[in-house]
Amino acid sequence: MIQINTTEKQQHRKLFVTWAITFLILFPVLILLGMLMRIKQGEIIDISMSKFYSFMTLHGLGMAGVLFSIALASLSYLLGTRYSKISVSLGYYVYYGVVIGVVGLVIGTLIGEFGAGWYMLYPLPFKGAYWTDWSLGVSFFSILILGVAWLIQCLHILNSIAKQYGGFKNILGWQYLGKSEPAQELPSIILISAVSVLASVFAVLAGAVMDILFLMQYFEPSLELDPLMMKNIIFFFGHTIVNATMYIGIAWLYAILPEFTGRDWKITKVVAIAWNATFFFILFAYLHHLYMDFVQPLALQYVGQMASYFSSVPATAVTMFGVIGQLYRSKVGWSMVPVMFLLGVAGWAIGGFAAVVDSTIAVNRALHNTLWVPAHFHTYMLMGIVLIIFAFLYYIGANENKDNDIEPGWGFKTFVTGSYGFLLMFYLGGLFSIPRRFSDYAGIDTQVIHETGALLAKIAVVFITFILIGLASMYSTLIKKLLQSLKFQA
Ligand code: HEM
Numbered sequence: 001m002i003q004i005n006t007t008e009k010q011q012h013r014k015l016f017v018t019w020a021i022t023f024l025i026l027f028p029v030l031i032l033l034g035m036l037m038r039i040k041q042g043e044i045i046d047i048s049m050s051k052f053y054s055f056m057t058l059h060g061l062g063m064a065g066v067l068f069s070i071a072l073a074s075l076s077y078l079l080g081t082r083y084s085k086i087s088v089s090l091g092y093y094v095y096y097g098v099v100i101g102v103v104g105l106v107i108g109t110l111i112g113e114f115g116a117g118w119y120m121l122y123p124l125p126f127k128g129a130y131w132t133d134w135s136l137g138v139s140f141f142s143i144l145i146l147g148v149a150w151l152i153q154c155l156h157i158l159n160s161i162a163k164q165y166g167g168f169k170n171i172l173g174w175q176y177l178g179k180s181e182p183a184q185e186l187p188s189i190i191l192i193s194a195v196s197v198l199a200s201v202f203a204v205l206a207g208a209v210m211d212i213l214f215l216m217q218y219f220e221p222s223l224e225l226d227p228l229m230m231k232n233i234i235f236f237f238g239h240t241i242v243n244a245t246m247y248i249g250i251a252w253l254y255a256i257l258p259e260f261t262g263r264d265w266k267i268t269k270v271v272a273i274a275w276n277a278t279f280f281f282i283l284f285a286y287l288h289h290l291y292m293d294f295v296q297p298l299a300l301q302y303v304g305q306m307a308s309y310f311s312s313v314p315a316t317a318v319t320m321f322g323v324i325g326q327l328y329r330s331k332v333g334w335s336m337v338p339v340m341f342l343l344g345v346a347g348w349a350i351g352g353f354a355a356v357v358d359s360t361i362a363v364n365r366a367l368h369n370t371l372w373v374p375a376h377f378h379t380y381m382l383m384g385i386v387l388i389i390f391a392f393l394y395y396i397g398a399n400e401n402k403d404n405d406i407e408p409g410w411g412f413k414t415f416v417t418g419s420y421g422f423l424l425m426f427y428l429g430g431l432f433s434i435p436r437r438f439s440d441y442a443g444i445d446t447q448v449i450h451e452t453g454a455l456l457a458k459i460a461v462v463f464i465t466f467i468l469i470g471l472a473s474m475y476s477t478l479i480k481k482l483l484q485s486l487k488f489q490a
Pocket residue numbers: 031033034035037038056057059060061063064067116117118119374378381382386422435436437438464467
């Protein structure tokens with residue numbers, strides 16, 4: 001633990017609240033894009049196909065990027081005010097880098113109509129597409145700026161905690177693997193930050209390689225890249241970064257929930273092994289996205305199957321039992337922060353379970369590229385990490401004091417009900433074989449699929465309206481509290 005003075009803490013707080021307000025503006029805007037996609041799929045209003053795919057691209061890249069950014073910002077705040085020295089001025093450079101990257105992506109997608117999806121499956125961005133040529137360059141450069149900003153912050157975090165806690169091996173908790181107890185206790189947030197931020201570094205580096213290859217092809221159109229290699233790199237990047245976002249959130253869960261329950265949540269040998277194992281398996285779990293690629297070496301398909309099962313068990317099981325151990329018969333008051341943590345972990349488990357179902361090769365043959373896929377990742381993003389991020393925002397809004405935390409109101413309940421309703425429509429879509437990434441279902445010859453897909457999308461629009469109403473109500477108090485939190489005195 002470190003001690004910092006009030007002025008330093010105020011600087012950290014100001015940077016964090018800047019991030020928080022930016023997130024709170026971008027989040028509903030990206031939801032609106034999602035809503036427009038469901039409106040088109042539900043045949044309520046006709047939106048051109050090119051608009052649909054540029055919305056989908058901005059929505060997917062934007063949501064994943066914004067959530068990763070706010071997760072890094074939250075972690076940096078907590079580490080910098082309590083555990084190790086984190087630079088605020090560097091934090092502003094990272095912030096401006098992310099803002100420039102986001103503005104570039106908005107221009108590339110909404111004006112240039114770049115619409116190759118977040119995964120930009122090679123050679124789709126370059127071959128016979130309807131989007132403008134310049135939109136490719138702008139989008140690739142913007143992603144590069146985002147990647148550089150994230151990489152700088154990740155390396156800074158790793159360097160800072162390694163310096164404070166006795167080196168790299170120590171922050172990964174390896175001192176717990178021996179027979180004797182370690183001489184100095186490691187806070188659990190440090191272990192989980194190390195694992196998740198290190199995984200993020202690998203992911204961002206892969207993303208940078210992908211992006212630079214795309215830029216090379218952009219400037220030299222005669223270049224031919226290997227589509228299978230590109231798909232492996234892209235999915236390694238995408239799968240790892242969203243998982244790392246979730247784990248970063250879990251890092252502050254381990255630090256903050258004990259303040260509400262009054263119980264310690266320490267690292268043990270099992271916890272250290274679980275998080276190290278998760279780090280290892282998560283790097284290979286992305287392979288389940290390539291089951292349908294018959295040219296992928298067969299051995300990698302088996303590796304993907306096993307890594308998907310194993311990656312989902314250790315950290316999840318240890319965290320679930322940890323949360324139960326924290327809450328069971330504790331005298332926790334059910335205010336916003338612990339409720340959001342509990343529901344967030346539940347969403348992580350539900351979405352994670354649906355993901356494991358889909359990552360089973362035999363099941364994947366039926367569910368691949370149906371709406372089951374967005375169903376599972378939207379569950380652990382929207383009802384998992386988003387809730388855990390909101391828990392952190394409310395915690396800061398309460399000035400890091402559990403006695404200032406507010407009760408969950410109708411707005412929050414409406415948000416959760418709307419979200420699960422919206423997710424249910426995706427799951428039902430998966431079960432009825434409705435394909436994903438279709439701008440609408442009118443071109444599907446099988447009438448029942450067309451009609452069911454459109455009906456489920458229409459109902460989803462009603463639930464998304466609940467989500468937006470719930471959020472508006474939550475925002476009315478949260479933004480006020482966040483702004484008030486800037487005036488704190490130590
Ligand atoms: C209420 C909130 C949300 C709504 C209404 C929404 C809506 C949608 C829709 C309609 C699609 C297209 C589904 C299809 O394949 O047919 C989609 C895709 C996607 N969404 Fe969301 N979404 C929401 C929240 C989120 C969140 C929190 C994330 C966080 C990462 C996210 C990330 C994505 C991604 C990565 C895709 C895939 C894009 C692609 O295939 O390129 N969404 N969303």
